[in-house]
Amino acid sequence: MSNWIVNEGLSIVVILVWLGLNGFLFVWFYLVYDVGPTFYYSREIYGHALAWARAPAACLNFNCMLILLPVCRNLLSFLRGSSVCCGRSIRRQLDRNLTFHKLVAWMIALHTAIHTVAHLFNVERCVDARVEANGTIQEALSKLGDGLNESYLNFVRSKVPNPIGGLNVAFTFLAGLSGVVITLALILIITSSTKTIRRSYFEVFWYTHHLFVIFFIGLVIHGFGRIVRGQTRDSLQVHDPIICAGNFTTWGPNNTLCPTPQFAGNPPMTWKWVVAPMILYVFERLIRFWRSHQKVVITKVVTHPFKTIGLQIGRA
Numbered sequence: 001m002s003n004w005i006v007n008e009g010l011s012i013v014v015i016l017v018w019l020g021l022n023g024f025l026f027v028w029f030y031l032v033y034d035v036g037p038t039f040y041y042s043r044e045i046y047g048h049a050l051a052w053a054r055a056p057a058a059c060l061n062f063n064c065m066l067i068l069l070p071v072c073r074n075l076l077s078f079l080r081g082s083s084v085c086c087g088r089s090i091r092r093q094l095d096r097n098l099t100f101h102k103l104v105a106w107m108i109a110l111h112t113a114i115h116t117v118a119h120l121f122n123v124e125r126c127v128d129a130r131v132e133a134n135g136t137i138q139e140a141l142s143k144l145g146d147g148l149n150e151s152y153l154n155f156v157r158s159k160v161p162n163p164i165g166g167l168n169v170a171f172t173f174l175a176g177l178s179g180v181v182i183t184l185a186l187i188l189i190i191t192s193s194t195k196t197i198r199r200s201y202f203e204v205f206w207y208t209h210h211l212f213v214i215f216f217i218g219l220v221i222h223g224f225g226r227i228v229r230g231q232t233r234d235s236l237q238v239h240d241p242i243i244c245a246g247n248f249t250t251w252g253p254n255n256t257l258c259p260t261p262q263f264a265g266n267p268p269m270t271w272k273w274v275v276a277p278m279i280l281y282v283f284e285r286l287i288r289f290w291r292s293h294q295k296v297v298i299t300k301v302v303t304h305p306f307k308t309i310g311l312q313i314g315r316a
Contacts, residue, residue, distance in 0.1 A: 010089050010090070010092070010093055011092075011093060011096065014093060014100075015103070018066075018103075018104075021062065022059050022062065022063070022107065025055075025058045025059050025062055026055045026056065026058070026059050027055075028058070029051075029054050029055045029057070029058040030051045030052070030054070030055035031051075032051075032054070033050050033051040033054045033055070034048060034050070034051035037231065037236055037240070037241050037242065038230040038231055038236065039230045039231075040231065040241035040242065040245070041141055041153055041231060041241055041245070041261060041263075042153065042228070042229065042230055044137050044138060044141060044245070045125055045126060045129050045138055045141055045142070045153065045154055046121075046122050046125055046126070047121070047125060049118045049119075049121040049122050049125070050118075050122060050228070052114065052118035053114075053115055053118035053119050053122055053228075054228065055114075056110075056111035056112075056114040056115040056118075057111075057115055059107070059111045060108060060111045060112065060115065060219075060270075061269065061270050061273040061274070062273065063104050063107050063108045063111070064108060064216070064219060064270070064273065064274050065273045065274055065276075065277055066104050066277075067101065067104045067105060067108065067277075068277040068278065068280070068281045069277055069280070070097035070098065070100050070101035070104070071097070071098075071101055071281075071284075072280060072281060072284045073284070073288075074284055074287045074288070074291075075280070075284065076094050076097055079094060080094050080095075105189075105190065105193070108186070109186065109190055112183060112186055116179070116183060119179070120166075123156075123166045123169045123170070123176075124162055124166060126142075126154050126155065126156045126169070127156050127160070127161065127162050127165035127166055127169070128161075128162065129141070129142045129154055129156075130142045130154055130156045130157070130158070130159055130165075131159050131160070131161045131162075131165065132161070137245060137248045140248045140249070140251070141153050141154060141248075142154040142156070144260065144261070144263070145157070149253075149260075150260055150262075151229075151232075151262045151263045151264065152229070152263065153229050153261075153263045155173070155225075155227040155229070156169060173225055173227065174221065174222075174224060174225040175222055175223070175225040175227050178218040178219075178221055178222045179218075179222060181214065181218045182214070182215050182218035182219055182222065185211040185212075185214045185215040185218070186215060188208050188211055189208060189209055189211055189212065189215070192204050192205050192208040192209070193205060193209070216274060216278060219270055219274065220268075220270055220271045220274065221268075222268075222270065223266070223267075223268035223269065223270055224268050225265075226264075226265025226266060226267070226268070227265065228265065228266050229263045229264060229265045229266070230263060230264070230266065231261050231262065231263055232262050232263060232264050234262070235261050235262040235263070238259055239258055239259055239260075239261045239262075241261065243257075243258070244257070244258035244261075291315075294315045295315065296313055296314070296315055297313070297314060297315075298311055298312070298313055299312045299313065299314045300312035
């Protein structure tokens with residue numbers, strides 16, 4: 001038992017810390033969007049699906065930041081060979097880089113599924129609020145932006161009912177189109193990474209895995225549409241949604257207690273999470289390219305028993 005703790009203890013700690021950070025990010029961002037005044041009116045349209053979409057999005061950012069690091073072979077070789085920063089137990093963890101890479105990939109798949117399903121409900125509710133919610137606060141919120149000096153909350157501006165309205169969102173908005181592309185890329189990457197495909201059709205696995213370039217490009221631009229919107233800080237100072245939600249029919253510039261609320265989209269955040277690993281991986285590929293053009297020579301040939309020959313190869 002003691003030997004197992006010595007050999008596997010650090011691995012367990014790493015996994016628990018990773019799972020703990022995922023859990024913390026999920027709970028934290030779920031509460032940000034499900035509690036508090038900033039997204040009070042957003043929840044009137046989206047319901048709880050808003051928080052269920054944003055919480056896994058934060059976890060996706062975190063795991064997409066990690067996914068490239070275990071496959072930076074030159075970085076890992078440098079760390080493994082450095083006695084200053086890496087002891088024997090840490091080197092053992094570095095040798096399990098692909099195992100951690102797979103765990104992170106499955107976590108990305110899980111949060112992608114939650115994020116996608118939640119947004120399907122969000123899109124349906126946004127379209128219905130724009131088309132069918134007559135006389136309700138959802139209709140009043142969806143009409144904001146139609147008049148002068150108003151900022152919109154519901155990003156769906158056309159009055160096309162579901163399912164056509166939902167398809168329009170998926171293929172005419174940057175967030176929808178990029179979401180479709182990166183989801184398809186992820187599905188192809190994961191399905192081609194199964195053991196059967198890797199062993200029987202390695203070329204399929206190899207080339208399909210390079211769809212990660214499209215995945216990361218789509219991931220970075222996914223949030224630039226700013227379709228998730230909340231009430232601005234200045235608006236919250238003059239318009240308390242908890243007080244004014246019940247008086248939505250009286251909103252307007254002449255109502256000093258409940259003027260028309262103003263909204264703004266969330267700034268894109270994903271690029272801040274993934275830009276450093278992406279740059280690091282670019283350098284990794286450049287080093288691989290440079291090393292692939294170095295001359296390789298056979299420095300020693302050793303004949304072993306049972307007609308086995310060992311070759312020692314070095315770079316010139």
